[in-house]
Amino acid sequence: MSHEPENYLTEHSVRSWLLTTDHKRIGILYLLSIVVYFAIAAAAAAMMRLQLLQPNNDLVLPETYNKLFTLHGVLMVWFFLIPSIPAVLGNFVIPMMIGARDVAFPKLNLLSWYLFNIGGSCALYAVICGGVDTGWTFYTPYSTTYANGHVVTMIMGVFIAGFASILTGLNFIITIHKMRAPGMTWFRLPLFIWSLYSTSIILVLATPVLAITLLAIAVERLWGVGIFDPNLGGDPVLFQHMFWFYSHPAVYIMILPGMGVVSELITCFSRKRIFGYHFVAFSSLAIAIVGFLVWGHHMFVSSQSVYAGMVFSILSFIVAVPSAIKVFNWTATLYKGSISYDTPMLYAFGFIGLFTIGGLTGLFLAAIAVDVHLHDTYFVVAHFHYIMVGGMVLSFMGGLHYWWPKISGRLYPEMMGRVAAAVTFIGFNLTFFPQFLLGYLGQPRRYHAYPPEFQVFHVLSTAGASILGVGYLMPLIYFLWSLKWGKRASDNPWQATGLEWQTTSPPLRENFEEIPIVTKEPYDYRPEDDPEHEPQAQPQHA
Amino acid sequence: MPEPDAAHAHQFESFEQQRDADTTGMWTFLATEVLFFGGLIVCYTFGRFSFPAAFEAASHHLYVGYGGPNTAILLCSSFTMALAVRSAQLGRRKALVGFLIATVLFGIGFLVVKGFEYHTDYVERLVPKWHFHWDGPDAGHAELFFWLYFVLTGLHAVHVTIGVVLLSVVACLGWKGKITAENHMTAEISGLYWHFVDIVWVFLFPLLYLIGHR
Numbered sequence: 001m002s003h004e005p006e007n008y009l010t011e012h013s014v015r016s017w018l019l020t021t022d023h024k025r026i027g028i029l030y031l032l033s034i035v036v037y038f039a040i041a042a043a044a045a046a047m048m049r050l051q052l053l054q055p056n057n058d059l060v061l062p063e064t065y066n067k068l069f070t071l072h073g074v075l076m077v078w079f080f081l082i083p084s085i086p087a088v089l090g091n092f093v094i095p096m097m098i099g100a101r102d103v104a105f106p107k108l109n110l111l112s113w114y115l116f117n118i119g120g121s122c123a124l125y126a127v128i129c130g131g132v133d134t135g136w137t138f139y140t141p142y143s144t145t146y147a148n149g150h151v152v153t154m155i156m157g158v159f160i161a162g163f164a165s166i167l168t169g170l171n172f173i174i175t176i177h178k179m180r181a182p183g184m185t186w187f188r189l190p191l192f193i194w195s196l197y198s199t200s201i202i203l204v205l206a207t208p209v210l211a212i213t214l215l216a217i218a219v220e221r222l223w224g225v226g227i228f229d230p231n232l233g234g235d236p237v238l239f240q241h242m243f244w245f246y247s248h249p250a251v252y253i254m255i256l257p258g259m260g261v262v263s264e265l266i267t268c269f270s271r272k273r274i275f276g277y278h279f280v281a282f283s284s285l286a287i288a289i290v291g292f293l294v295w296g297h298h299m300f301v302s303s304q305s306v307y308a309g310m311v312f313s314i315l316s317f318i319v320a321v322p323s324a325i326k327v328f329n330w331t332a333t334l335y336k337g338s339i340s341y342d343t344p345m346l347y348a349f350g351f352i353g354l355f356t357i358g359g360l361t362g363l364f365l366a367a368i369a370v371d372v373h374l375h376d377t378y379f380v381v382a383h384f385h386y387i388m389v390g391g392m393v394l395s396f397m398g399g400l401h402y403w404w405p406k407i408s409g410r411l412y413p414e415m416m417g418r419v420a421a422a423v424t425f426i427g428f429n430l431t432f433f434p435q436f437l438l439g440y441l442g443q444p445r446r447y448h449a450y451p452p453e454f455q456v457f458h459v460l461s462t463a464g465a466s467i468l469g470v471g472y473l474m475p476l477i478y479f480l481w482s483l484k485w486g487k488r489a490s491d492n493p494w495q496a497t498g499l500e501w502q503t504t505s506p507p508l509r510e511n512f513e514e515i516p517i518v519t520k521e522p523y524d525y526r527p528e529d530d531p532e533h534e535p536q537a538q539p540q541h542a
Numbered sequence: 543m544p545e546p547d548a549a550h551a552h553q554f555e556s557f558e559q560q561r562d563a564d565t566t567g568m569w570t571f572l573a574t575e576v577l578f579f580g581g582l583i584v585c586y587t588f589g590r591f592s593f594p595a596a597f598e599a600a601s602h603h604l605y606v607g608y609g610g611p612n613t614a615i616l617l618c619s620s621f622t623m624a625l626a627v628r629s630a631q632l633g634r635r636k637a638l639v640g641f642l643i644a645t646v647l648f649g650i651g652f653l654v655v656k657g658f659e660y661h662t663d664y665v666e667r668l669v670p671k672w673h674f675h676w677d678g679p680d681a682g683h684a685e686l687f688f689w690l691y692f693v694l695t696g697l698h699a700v701h702v703t704i705g706v707v708l709l710s711v712v713a714c715l716g717w718k719g720k721i722t723a724e725n726h727m728t729a730e731i732s733g734l735y736w737h738f739v740d741i742v743w744v745f746l747f748p749l750l751y752l753i754g755h756r
Contacts, residue, residue: 095553100553101552101553101554102552102553103553104553104563104567105563105567106551106553166574170567170570170571170574173566173570174563174566174567174570177563177566178559178562178563178566179553179554179559179563204570204573204574205573205574205577206577207574208574208575208577208578208580208581209577209578209580209581211578211581212578212579212581212582213581215693216581216582216585216693219689219693223670223671224671225670225671225685225686225689226686226689227585227588227589227686227689227690231682232682232683232685232686233592233593233682233683233686234686235588235592238585238588242581242584242585510552510553515555
């Protein structure tokens, strides 16, 4: 410890953490926060799975069950998934990847973290006071008029956290536009940057609509007047339009960053340049743009006109195209690559398989006739968990393993990592695959009880959830273990090309001794017989 | 190469880079704001299309006598704001502070007029739910109109208030000589914000007061 060179972790005081403007430290603050929210939301899921072990279980009251799935949804969506890759990994690596000393607005970055946690505290306060049972979607008129519980407090939590999202998105957009190192042209940017740039556009343009919608609900609930109240001639479906105008793009906030991570992992661990760089880059933007035009597919059975439904259905098929482009390009990148099966790559493989299943079942749901049958069933639950968990959580874990040596300066135990990745994959599939079958057979979502013939699927699902829980706990334990006992990481343990690997592990306080000059495309990996990789940049005075 | 005397924050390489980042940041923030107000304007459009008669009748209860002069006040404030930014660019300290104070006074004037208008609305029992009273048909939809009116203008007034505070701070900075011809970004991006607040009103005024007005 004594002769350790100065880096961003050197200073230890609490004050130096709480008042930090260093993007790397803010990334770690976010990591600590989202682990807490994730643990609470996962505990809620565990309670639900236990309740569903038997057809008419009385482990929790029906009202409690409603509160559990609301808690699970709200925390997982707004306090884990949305900030997961952008605010943790994005904050940590974006400035380093583009060769900058920090994000464009470091103080705003810290403010985001405080807003995020004030929002999170509001949401948790609502839970402690008795909870909310509206579901994470806050559908009117239930949420405005009939629901008991602390809807307004919960909504304020999400509202405040929304501003954290907006500020993070704004910071990333400006950072990527204005802070790139000399020579870092747009088409030399790593694909992770492209995906987070697209994500940020959604954060900045969609979140304010959610904010105003939630504000309208709060006003309506408090004063009893409002545009969503059918008694006054308002329209609850208007709420659904406005909610999904945010929340469908938000689904892409919850997957685009994962796609960016996987693009990094696939190239690095197959030692090949990405296949079709421009296609992968522009498909991120295409998803962000077309993703704004598909919200109506959540409302095929909500009295939306047939013609609107048809248009939304077609657009939903179209938005699958750029996702498919990515999957094909990743697969083509693997072709004749020199593949190694390190932990991050195992997560990336898991991502590709599960995301493909999640995406294709999304097409089932985009077809109007099929959706009428499957709407609001476990099929939908399974579909979006394949994207959110199978996609985003797996890529988050992959990215965390990949950048862990950079973040902590230590190596995690590789064998344990591989076992955990396998356990997660098995547990996940056992949890959610039976739910496709359940949904197809007609079990609606959000019910605390069910007919006895569904029990076998629910038992399988609960068994899977406990395996999945082990898959989550293992990394938590060995990451913490590695902080003290892990082997010291070299600057570039994966022999990767990105700029973030050309500084020390852990990085210096301002990332680089001097700003590097970028001379190459991002993924200039050499084939297996030449283990030397070509870094993307060279020192200024080479 | 950066001028040695132009100070920039540690994360930037040059002053130009910082200036670019600040301006683009404000424009991006304004894009967020457009969507923020946009959501409510969608609600308003929905109401206007669904209940045209009630909304038109309700809008007749708003006084162009308040809204019109307020529009003029805000347009004048944008003019003085533009002059303030110009003075900052030219490094004229006193002119900068003077024009900023004028802008702040216009802003306060707007809020005062708005306050009187809200008071009139209150006296005429147009505040939804509080003690709303409506003689014509379709009282529910008229109430909806006033709900939208209060939320829209209220949010706008909040933005004006923030702008007044912001510009007062900028005026203080200008007085202390912190804003110079080389380093006038604070004035410029505050100006962008102020013009945005102005433009929102330019949309709200016809939407709420003028459509169907005779």
